[in-house]
Amino acid sequence: xxxxxxxxxxxxxxxxxxxxxxxxxxxxxxxxxxxxxxxxxxxxxxxxxxxxxxxxxxxxxxxxxxxxxxxxxxxxxxxxxxxxxxxxxxxxxxxxxxxxxxxxxxxxxxxxxxxxxxxxxxxxxxxxxxxxxxxxxxxxxxxxxxxxxxxxxxxxxxxxxxxxxxxxxxxxxxxxxxxxxxxxxxxxxxxxxxxxxxxxxxxxxxxxxxxxxxxxxxxxxxxxxxxxxxxxxxxxxxxxxxxxxxxxxxxxxxxxxxxxxxxxxxxxxxxxxxxxxxxxxxxxxxxxxxxxxxxx
Numbered sequence: 637x638x639x640x641x642x643x644x645x646x647x648x649x650x651x652x653x654x655x656x657x658x659x660x661x662x663x664x665x666x667x668x669x670x671x672x673x674x675x676x677x678x679x680x681x682x683x684x685x686x687x688x689x690x691x692x693x694x695x696x697x698x699x700x701x702x703x704x705x706x707x708x709x710x711x712x713x714x715x716x717x718x719x720x721x722x723x724x725x726x727x728x729x730x731x732x733x734x735x736x737x738x739x740x741x742x743x744x745x746x747x748x749x750x751x752x753x754x755x756x757x758x759x760x761x762x763x764x765x766x767x768x769x770x771x772x773x774x775x776x777x778x779x780x781x782x783x784x785x786x787x788x789x790x791x792x793x794x795x796x797x798x799x800x801x802x803x804x805x806x807x808x809x810x811x812x813x814x815x816x817x818x819x820x821x822x823x824x825x826x827x828x829x830x831x832x833x834x835x836x837x838x839x840x841x842x843x844x845x846x847x848x849x850x851x852x853x854x855x856x857x858x859x860x861x862x863x864x865x866x867x868x869x870x871x872x873x874x875x876x877x878x879x880x881x882x883x884x885x886x887x888x889x890x891x892x893x894x895x896x897x898x899x900x901x902x903x904x905x906x907x908x909x910x911x912x913x914x915x916x917x918x919x920x921x922x923x924x925x926x927x928x929x930x931x932x
Contacts, residue, residue, distance in 0.1 A: 637675060642708055644671040645683065649701045650769055652691045656861065660763070709774065725756045729916040732762030732776035735904060736862070737881040740932055741780075741796065747923045755916055765831040765860050771909060778917050779907045782879075786836055793906035793921045797930035800880045800901040802893040804865065806872045809892070816897040819843070821875070823850030828865065828874040829858045840902075842877055847898055866891055879904075881932055 648657045648668060658665045676683050683697035693701065720728055729748070738745075738759050749757055762770055762779060768787060771779045778793075785792050803821070805812045811821065823846040830838060838844075845851050855874055859865055865876045870890030879902045883893035906924060908917050 637678065639708075639711070641671040641675060642704055644668055645675055646701065646705060646708060648672065648684070648691070649693055649697065650766070650773070651763070652693075653765075653860065654691065656763065656765070659861075705773075720756055723756070724754075726754050727916055728756035728758055729778070729914075729920060730776045731757065731759045731920070732770055732779045733759060734762050734764055734767060734779065734781050735879055735881060736761070736885050737879075737932070739885075740881065740930070743927055743930075744796065744920070744923055747927060748920055751923065752916070752919055755919075763861070767833065771907065777908060777912070777914055778920060780904055781907050782837075782841055783903045783905045784836065784840060785905075785907050786834070789910055790907050791910050793908065793917075794924045795903055795905040795929050796924055797932050798901060798903045799932040801877045801896045801899050802880050802883055803896055804869045804876050804878060804882075805892045805894060806870055806890065807892050809872070811894060812892040814894055816895045819846045819896055819899045820848060820850065822846060822852040822877075823848070825875055826853035826855045828868055828876045829854040829856055831858065831860055843899070862886075 644657065644661060644663070644667070647661055648654065651657045651660065654665050654668050658668050661668075672683060679696065679700065681696045682694050683700060685692045685694055716728060720726065745757060745759065748755075760776065762776065762781075767781065768779070768790065770776045772789070780796060783792060783795065803811070803817050811817055822842070827842055830842070835844075843852060857864075857868060857873070859868070859876070865878070866886070866888060868874055869876055870888070877896060877899075880893075880895065906917075906921060908914070
């Protein structure tokens with residue numbers, strides 16, 4: 637089994653979605669399907685149960701994932717250490733970003749690099765479907781996530797930045813020309829259903845009720861990616877809200893962004909695993925504390 641095919645299998649085992657796996661690895665869905673079929677022929681059994689609605693690991697797939705994951709990580713870490721040694725680095729801090737605005741956080745990255753030239757800093761996108769999996773699996777060291785995060789195995793560090801929330805609308809929607817809207821419009825129409833996750837976390841992003849106490853319903857179709865949000869909203873299928881930075885990073889002809897004036901917005905901070913003692917994570921936390929919270 638080739639190393640790339642192993643990576644495809646392990647990524648699909650995490651994402652459980654052929655499209656997201658292909659996008660994450662920058663390959664075609666046909667390449668993902670081809671690799672899985674090849675592995676299933678070699679093993680002599682199905683690794684995934686596929687239907688039109690879901691993808692799940694079979695018992696054989698679960699066992700193969702458990703056997704391959706430690707070895708794959710060891711190989712990848714070995715190659716990473718070799719590259720670092722060639723660059724004169726002694727370690728690398730891997731940061732996962734749930735928001736799409738790593739560019740806004742340059743002062744933190746640049747200060748970290750200036751203070752610690754002996755370490756590398758790698759920043760990557762983190763999917764918000766099963767968002768805590770990469771940090772729990774050891775694929776990243778620290779996650780930039782909206783707060784609060786109240787997971788017993790995860791530590792919440794300093795707040796990095798705060799921002800207002802915006803409502804996403806199709807350009808022909810009746811509210812698209814407003815300068816701002818109230819959260820009460822969510823009580824009138826509800827929002828698109830987000831990915832599965834803790835209720836407290838979903839409530840922090842989009843509250844379950846308006847300021848006046850009216851419930852905010854979640855409507856299908858389920859959202860699995862940022863592109864899903866843009867597609868469904870742009871087609872006039874529903875509402876959704878996001879952090880205000882998307883208005884700068886994702887200007888689109890099919891989406892209008894309108895600020896929500898009576899919702900405090902989002903607070904983003906550093907999160908890492910309790911059982912990982914990492915001086916690089918401590919150093920990044922110190923940088924964030926020293927520079928302070930940004931208001932975007």
